[in-house]
Amino acid sequence: MAGEATQQLTSKELWGGKISPFGISYGKMMMWFFLISDALTFTGFLGSLAFMRVHFADVWPITENIFYHFPFFHHTELPLLYVAFMTFILIISSVTMVLAVEAGHRMDKAGVTKWLFLTVVGGAIFLGSQAWEWSTFIQGSEHGAYDLGDGTMGRILNVEGAFEYEGETYEGTVIQLRDRSIASAELTAELKSTGQIVKGANLHENEYGLPLYADFFFFITGFHGTHVLSGVLINFLILLRVRKGEFEKTGHYEMVEKVGLYWHFIDLVWVFVFTFFYLV
């Protein structure tokens, strides 16, 4: 498909001048070069996350204990399910984008319009979801957590009546440690009298663990979210140009292909952020 007319060229013809030896246009090649530089930027961010995560491996918060909220499902713990939904949305929007490019290769203006519009919608749903994730993360759990002084935080859970755990009884509140076990009655009593409660997460404090974790969350997902926002805006502008009939006149939909490359790059980065921030 890539420059079928030039596929059978000899090496001498290919590198002899007057044509692109790569068989692609200047615009597409520049988009690829930009994507490599952007990929290295995100690699740098994820690399520094890897460094900090390994360095603080003992106290690094466990994501299943943090990201368990789901819209409209209050008081239910569904670990990582909403993030999985967001990943699916972005993959599906990538699929609609590649279908738009395919329609462009058949000069099918109606098809391009339809699929590009669905891509914009998918991107907008992802942005809204990410905003919801941020607000849930910033707000924190129901009751907050105690600062245990060793780098980890003890999450405060409310229990109704008496609660039995490993031979000890607790009334009212129990404190859940990093490994999901319950703090001893002695520690619980000590924290209830003198402990510092942290609620929510921001750039100064983090109820889920070390503040560095919150910093990385905001920075990496924020950078990615900004890319998604710019991608949605650019896709929308190209959609307007498609509808105006500009690409029917020039005879090709390469512009759709170029913004498609950017959109797939965004999906690719999210796949890696999902793995290295949420799963691993």
Place this chain on the structure above:
Amino acid sequence: MKRDDIIEYSLYNHHSEEEGVKKRKEIYKVTIILAVITTVEVAMGMILGKALFLDNQSAWDMIKIAYIGLTVVKAAYIVMVFMHLGEERKSIRWVILAPYFFFLLYLMFFLLVEAGADVAI
């Protein structure tokens, strides 16, 4: 003044309706593959959560390698099929992928080595 020395390569990239049907089928096939891999990853994340493996470091390492392997497979499908890099010439494929992988592997190597070093930062 219109330039006559620029070749419009994208004009050669058009395909017919029948070829379009075949290409769409391939796209849907890769979509299913990506969806299945993501579902497996999410199921692993929900069932084999990290909290269960705090004592068993080697089992957790296996799970981590599985996650990273599945993610690389997903990335390969997205780059080769969705971004059409598999259909481009070999030369541009190498120009794009080789420098990136060189930087990535070296960066990961020294970051992970330094992270485990016994030096206070």
